[in-house]
Amino acid sequence: MFENNLSFARNLDQKDPLKEYRHKFHIPRHEGKEAIYFCGNSLGLQPISVRESIDKELLRWQQLAVEGHFMGETPWLHYHKQFKGPVSRLVGALPEEVVVMNNLTVNLHLMLVSFYQPEGKRFKIITEKGAFPSDQYALESQVKFHGYKPEEAIIELQPREGECNLRTEDILQTIQTHAGELALVMMGGLNYYTGQVFDMQAITQAAHQAGAYAGFDLAHAAGNVLLQLHDWQVDFAVWCTYKYLNSSPGGVAGAFIHSNHAYSANLPRFAGWWDIMNKSVF
Missing domain, CATH: 3.40.640.10 (Type I PLP-dependent aspartate aminotransferase-like (Major domain))
Known part of the structure; x- marks a missing residue:
């Protein structure tokens, strides 16, 4: 039975099987606190793993240049x-x-x-x-x-x-x-x-x-x-x-x-x- 109160909402959060995914994203802050983000329909939150992934591709570009299209762990061409x-x-x-x-x-x-x-x-x-x-x-x-x-x-x-x-x-x-x-x-x-x-x-x-x-x-x-x-x-x-x-x-x-x-x-x-x-x- 649905209840319109904060404790009921927090209880649902604790039971949510996907709750751990929250920790995989950067949450914007407002006045020193994590914001409640309702803008996923316009731009999703940044995954914490993004920076590492981009750095890997930048390093491949640095080291391989054009050969990065064909070489490396994930060649760009395909x-x-x-x-x-x-x-x-x-x-x-x-x-x-x-x-x-x-x-x-x-x-x-x-x-x-x-x-x-x-x-x-x-x-x-x-x-x-x-x-x-x-x-x-x-x-x-x-x-x-x-x-x-x-x-x-x-x-x-x-x-x-x-x-x-x-x-x-x-x-x-x-x-x-x-x-x-x-x-x-x-x-x-x-x-x-x-x-x-x-x-x-x-x-x-x-x-x-x-x-x-x-x-x-x-x-x-x-x-x-x-x-x-x-x-x-x-x-x-x-x-x-x-x-x-x-x-x-x-x-x-x-x-x-x-x-x-x-x-x-x-x-x-x-x-x-x-x-x-x-x-x-x-």
């Missing part, structure tokens, strides 16, 4: 391969379905090159109203790039009057209603403003039944909630790593493409160096 295992576990994916690269919005645009392919009547995108602004800007610019007006192409989901969260049945009904003109469902896996976690599996299934792709921005979900992108059959996802994954300001972002699409020659894409190196989407 850094993305080193992260495939742990990153895939974070988002519930196969190792070959994930990569660490770029920043979130760049990755989102790269995914939209492949997964937003409007044609004829099928040109609309469903997203949630109040999505993170960078997602809104990306979707609007992609729609305009293809010659459509955002107010005609983008369908924004909003809660019922007097409610704060979207009902899953309303999301699924909207997908079904627009099935004949829908190209993509693209929304946050967790709404940054309300904290609502969306039923990504049900949304993906409904999008596929409507003949559309489904993708998610996991900036506020990766490292925060349980994800099973592969099993949910999500087509693509993107996320940053500086929030709940505590990487750093400007930390390199991540991307996921389901193995159903990884080697598809039918999906358009913007190719580069890694395509030659890896002979894959990444």
Whole structure:
């Protein structure tokens, strides 16, 4: 039974199986005391181990220079391969379905090159109203790039009057209603403003039944909630790593493409160096 008092909260802290992880991070101080930090959605705390890790790479650079790309404990050229295992576990994916690269919005645009392919009547995108602004800007610019007006192409989901969260049945009904003109469902896996976690599996299934792709921005979900992108059959996802994954300001972002699409020659894409190196989407 929940109790609204300090002793009850402290008792919960003592029982928390993750409580020891607090000691692995630097806690900011305010007026000589450790601050109560509620800004993990904007920047995670610095892990105590970061300085040692960075110093190791600086030493490799100092000693090896360009050879650091190919030599040493963790050669830089294939850094993305080193992260495939742990990153895939974070988002519930196969190792070959994930990569660490770029920043979130760049990755989102790269995914939209492949997964937003409007044609004829099928040109609309469903997203949630109040999505993170960078997602809104990306979707609007992609729609305009293809010659459509955002107010005609983008369908924004909003809660019922007097409610704060979207009902899953309303999301699924909207997908079904627009099935004949829908190209993509693209929304946050967790709404940054309300904290609502969306039923990504049900949304993906409904999008596929409507003949559309489904993708998610996991900036506020990766490292925060349980994800099973592969099993949910999500087509693509993107996320940053500086929030709940505590990487750093400007930390390199991540991307996921389901193995159903990884080697598809039918999906358009913007190719580069890694395509030659890896002979894959990444």
